[in-house]
Amino acid sequence: MLQQVAGSLQMYVDPLPQMPKIRGYDFQDGRVVPVNLTIGMFQKKWKFHRDLPDTPVFVYGQCVDSATFPGPTIVARHDVPLAVTWENHLPDHHILPWDPTVPTAIPGSDVGVPTVVHLHGSAHPPQSDGSAFAWFTAGFRDTRPSWTQATYTYPNVQPPGNLWYHDHALGLTRANLHAGLLGAYVIEKPEVDVPMDLPCGDDDDLHLVIADRSFNADGSLYMNSTGAAPSVHPQWQPEYFGEAVTVNGKAWPFLAVRRRRYRLCILNASNARYFNVSLSNSVPFHIIGSDSSYLAAPVTVPSLLIAPAEIFDVVVDFSAMSSSSPATTTEVEMLNSAPYPFPTGTAPGPLNDKVMKFVVAPNGPHDTPDNSTVPEREVPYANVASPGTPAPETTRCIAMYEYVTAWGQSTHLYINGLRLEDPVTETPRSGTTEAVKMQQLVGLQAFTDCMTRVNDAVKCGVDQHAVGPVVAVPEHEKTWKNVVKVPPGFVTTVVVAFKLVDTNQPYPFDATAEPGYVYHCHILDHEDNAMIRPLKLLP
Template identity: 25%
Template sequence: MRRRGFLALAGLVGTGLLGVTGLTGCGAGAGGNTGTLTFTNPLRIPPVLDPKPGPDGVKRFPLHLRAGRAELLPGKTASTWGVNGDHLGPTLRARRGDRIAMGVVNQLDEATTLHWHGVRLPAVMDGGPHQMIAPGATWNPEWTVDQPAATCWYHPHPHGLTSRHVYRGLVGMFILDDDQAPNLPNTYGVDDVPLIVQDKKFRPDGELDEAFGGTFGLLGDDILINGTYNPFFEVTTTKVRFRVLNGSNAHVYSIGFADNRTFHVIGSDAGLLNAPAPVRRFRISPGERFEIVVDFTPGEQVVLRGYAGDSDVEEGDYDLLKLTAATTLKPSPDLPATLSGVPPIAPGAKVRKFTLGGTNINGKEMDMARIDEVVPAGAREVWEVDNITFSHNFHVHEVAFTVLDIDGEAPPEHLRGPKDTVFVEGKTKVRLAVEFGHHADPTTPYMYHCHILKHEDKGMMGQFVIVEPGTEDRTPRTLSAKGHHH
């Protein structure tokens, strides 16, 4: 075990936050799965929902949240939740300039929400904890897509219950396209492949174990990709673009290949990098997305893996997906040297400081009625995120940001692209250049929070409103009771 991870873990045991019983092997519960898979199940590719615009020019997405049963482990079924199906949801697709309307029908027996993670839109459409959907009710947010091409996703966001609702399966990808996209692999499910990575714990009968104990909540040893256990994917082209989403509750993965090959990161949460970044590994924490392009030769086989890292949520080595190349491969175009002409987000003058405690931010736990920050529309600011405890990450709704530095050092090349979620190791400080949108609404907040879902549920979240420039000082810092949910 790496010294740094050991010291962090030793510190947790010392604080009593982690019972000694939680230590298996070299970590807080999760021990890896390498060598246990046979890769016998074809990778499930989520269906695409990309409706044609109606006579009014609006693309309408019917989304039904429902309970079901899914065969997650072979020959056994589990009680699950899904969107338009028993487990997980369809991949939504829209283009910049599209007018889109969601019809989210809650067919569950409890209230929830659906948040469009990474999508830039008015706060009242965001699907955070203030936009609860009662059982039997329908929520109809509508907006115009106005952001560069990006791999986003959607998931529930009910205050205090997000970890459970995500874990049960209310998760799907949301791919945004635009006309500026360079020549990249783009045939969905063939050479442009979504990979939703989630860890699970199973009971002997195949049902999901919902034991969310420990410092980080649920850390499971069985990994599903797009809901598929023990998966393989047949490669038919010389290059494949994988859109990797960490949809886990807490697990952080350092992803690479068993043969340690070099591949290229081409995009992060909020869009494409300026140029492809060669890597052998990339670390991905809950809520983050990375787009990668990998080269293949005919007939080869290689395993995509998650490697143990030096943070306290990266224990164990995991086999994720076996890739088997066909004996003849269709040639793919070369990777463009330039992917995006959009410059990195420049820092503004105003600095806001956020200290990440155990399950609080700036010493305060989430209060649905309290506005923590007021930001003028269109602002660019510097947010300093100082983690004084064990591992966290930090997600800001609505925005895109650039990582300026990590403990004073420039981030690696693949972390210099546009993002909305960043991993912040224990005892680490990250500075972000944050770009805010133009949807002013002093009465409806956006969230910023740790995306380790147990921490979020326990109150590691704050709220900000975007207001017309010049009105910051007269914006109320408390919300009225309307639309409240406790």
């Protein structure tokens, strides 16, 4: 039925919308000054496709009428703090199924939809991090002991780049994001951004928020109501994959462009699906940034693998495409070739192997000339091995593993065999640099078979797995990232700086305060059950 509904929708009939922008600063007497914003969470109807009935969603906005799927793009200014009061106006009950048997935010009397907002990729005080335990319901009627404050403060002291905000409530992250609680966030720094002469302006600098979704015949969002191991978890499944691909809240939209350069900020906001995107006419992507940082220098690639929660900042030059005549209109598809689950799953089919279409029109006589560039160099601090970057003081090791029933049904996923609520074991000192070796054991059949028998990672020879030759890090991922791909059967080593990476200075706030931070798998279904652990910085 889900394939039938998605397959009935004609592709490329809805124009790609751009989300409304909210400026997170103001001007006073020629100076940039801070502002306070109030952004709410609302239930409303959203039109995902011309031929699909209106869909109930949860969305962010300054009022219900202006709320969108995804939410408004917040544009902040470097070193200008932004205060946001996040208000929950959601109904008493969720619009999607959820599972109370995984560690979950459950309000008193089961009334209300718990939410809490996390600004993904931001350097901010723990009280404004959006702890999974700091959730609240409508009107702050129900809050938890870890709830800290109604207004969050974002210092915006980190380098310029692309972030996103989304819900982070315990056990409900996958359902709340699926319903629509997500949006883009940009930190601008004119003295860094402007000299690069990148494409700019509302027409040439665009966000593409990609998310797979399935729809019921009545237009409502589909989320499974039966779990992978229903005797253990009635509803939870280890990965959600949708039949339709939405971009900025439209299923397979199109975008009219000219023969010029465009800057595209591509965010994969899917629960579990990877996207390996390419353009059907082989025009390459010039990658200028990854997650919330520029690169040291642009990298040109024919295709781009984007994990859930990962962001890439790219320039596409439609003037460079081949055509029989520059005076003709050409159609270019954005395609997807990533198997699901990635990397060894099913190849995408005729629905989810397409993302959107660009309709490339010839330049008109009144079009402004394209003076944008792809710069040869960007920012020196993006080079993790650059002079002045301290060597890691400590190396930590973490292992990610999936527990299954005797019949191979997934039941839960832990990091180092521990739950979120278990005592904190990662306690780096604020201001230091560490190395972290992440061992991905999910999906390794030999290890799984042994764990099923003895449930002891040491006896199962955990140190004998994920061995082999070193694989080079892709050039376009060599920067300070907040999402790292960790393939099954690999040990991925990352350098983590618990300070400002562009200046090597400590955070200008108390990063050691309660309730601390977390690190986790960003496959949302894994995160909710319960591949997430606390991170507590020490003085």
